[in-house]
Amino acid sequence: MKKHSGKNAHEPHEVKDAVKLVQSYPSAAITVDCVIFGFEENKLKVLLIKSDLEVYKGQYSLLGDIVQENEDLDAAAYRVLKQRTGMNDVFLEQVKVFGNPDRHPGGRVITIAYCSLLNINHHELKIHDNDLDWYSVNGIKTMAFDHMDIVDVCHKWLQKRIQEHPLGFNLLPEKFSLRELQNLYEAILGVSLDRRNFRKKFASMDLLIDINEMEQDVPHRPGKLYKFNFEKYAKNKRKWVGIDF
Amino acid sequence: MKKHSGKNAHEPHEVKDAVKLVQSYPSAAITVDCVIFGFEENKLKVLLIKSDLEVYKGQYSLLGDIVQENEDLDAAAYRVLKQRTGMNDVFLEQVKVFGNPDRHPGGRVITIAYCSLLNINHHELKIHDNDLDWYSVNGIKTMAFDHMDIVDVCHKWLQKRIQEHPLGFNLLPEKFSLRELQNLYEAILGVSLDRRNFRKKFASMDLLIDINEMEQDVPHRPGKLYKFNFEKYAKNKRKWVGIDF
DNA sequence: AATACATTATGTATAGTTTACGCGATAAAG
DNA sequence: CTTTATCGCGTAAACTATACATAATGTATT
Secondary structure, eight states: OOOOOSOOTTSOHHHHHHHHHHHTSOEEEEEEEEEEEEEETTEEEEEEEEOOSGGGTTOEEOEEEEOOTTOOHHHHHHHHHHHHHSOOSSOEEEEEEEOOTTSSTTSOEEEEEEEEEOOGGGSOOOOOGGGOEEEEGGGOOOOSTTHHHHHHHHHHHHHHHHHHSOGGGGGSOSSBOHHHHHHHHHHHHTSOOOHHHHHHHHHHHTOEEEEEEEOOSOSSOOOEEEEEOHHHHHHTOOOOOOOOO | OOOOOSOOTTSOHHHHHHHHHHHTSOEEEEEEEEEEEEEETTEEEEEEEEOOSGGGTTOEEOEEEEOOTTOOHHHHHHHHHHHHHSOOSSOEEEEEEEOOTTSSTTSOEEEEEEEEEOOGGGSOOOOOGGGOEEEEGGGOOOOSTTHHHHHHHHHHHHHHHHHHSOGGGGGSOSSEEHHHHHHHHHHHHTSOOOHHHHHHHHHHHTOEEEEEEEOOSOSSOOOEEEEEOHHHHHHTOOOOOOOOO
16 A cells, blocks of 8 residues: 655655645544444334533434544444444445534534444443433434434435345344334335235345244244345346336 | 634633544545536536646546635535536535545545536536546546546446436436437436337426427437426425335 | 134235337438 | 438337235134
């Protein structure tokens, strides 16, 4: 990897010129904020923490951190996720930048919102410092900074994304019933779907593996359990031409 | 609008704390880069300019500029567009942030890519300084910085977007034939479509206004000319629930 | 053990959409 | 006056989505 420190006196003059130029630019602090969605009790939830800024005392905020010098943006988001939840290698995607000049009371701070989905039961939140916990997306009314905006944008982004790609499986246990899957979709999309057509849809996509197990300890007739066929999905991602507005 | 200068001694202590905190953060320069697509000679084109950095001498780059202190990100993108093309009030949307630590030889510069579509014939490029001009998207092989990446990402974004929203009309003259419209879609999507089904599709959407005029000076049977019904589109945007992967 | 109840699992009929392609009409060019 | 290219309309078949029906299977209750 090339190094562009600007302090190296032996760099060619073109690079020194570029360094001088960049140093003359106004600059801003860069943060990443992770909107980490989970699913529990048939509700879409998001991981929040009480703001540690005095100005926003008592208000909730997203999990975020400063992007370090020489740190890639995606890497910073993965770092935050790892630090706060202990999880790595999960779904994580850049959604949008928020850079209103007044969005942070301490000065110009531009934040990049990342969206992530994870299974609430796959990891215990060991430390609940600053009320770190899962909160129902529908219940949140106000947040610190512009974080309410960010959550709204990410929620809409997720609603759209989950209809084009089967992201939902990241939110469910490894084995799940069709009802659980449908509940998830209904919670994210905020609609109710026809049970029979929903099942048929997924059956026809052939992305579910019937593992010949049944639900346990449900107060009604148990349903079959399935696993998601990640391989099959990876192979035939939809090729997609169709005008549709 | 609130002011958070940090130089005001009469601000409450919580704000002063926040200012101190933000000042301790590493910072980066922020730019916007506009990927401005146009359509001409049945080709998708993009507006480029020769880089003015010595390091990238002879290579093409996107139209971009520094985000000023206290300038909103969207505003900066609109400013660039206006300065370079004289156009305002056109389609412009944030696509993605590019923040690789080594993407700029002069130091850490994070750029926000914006996508815009405009009608090449609606404005003459008066000044061709630094070879400012339209270049065929398919013909570009290398660019300064990571701009080739940015163009690729924006092109894919456009391909997807144009199938969900009728953006294409921003690229065409006010009056256009169905063939022109189809050529545009084919150029953007890189596929060929059935003429008759394409016509039917648009006819059924009822978004085209037949203005009872015919093409002039075409070397074959002239087709009807249409206008796009922006109002109708604005009213019934697709409500959209359907799982589809 | 019989019954009520909730939920799973599968099916079917119908309407709507997409796709592939046929064909006559019309303008331009030789 | 024929050839050629494109326009504009049309239709049949395949596929997809939607609404609704009913039997099977488990738990809970009498």
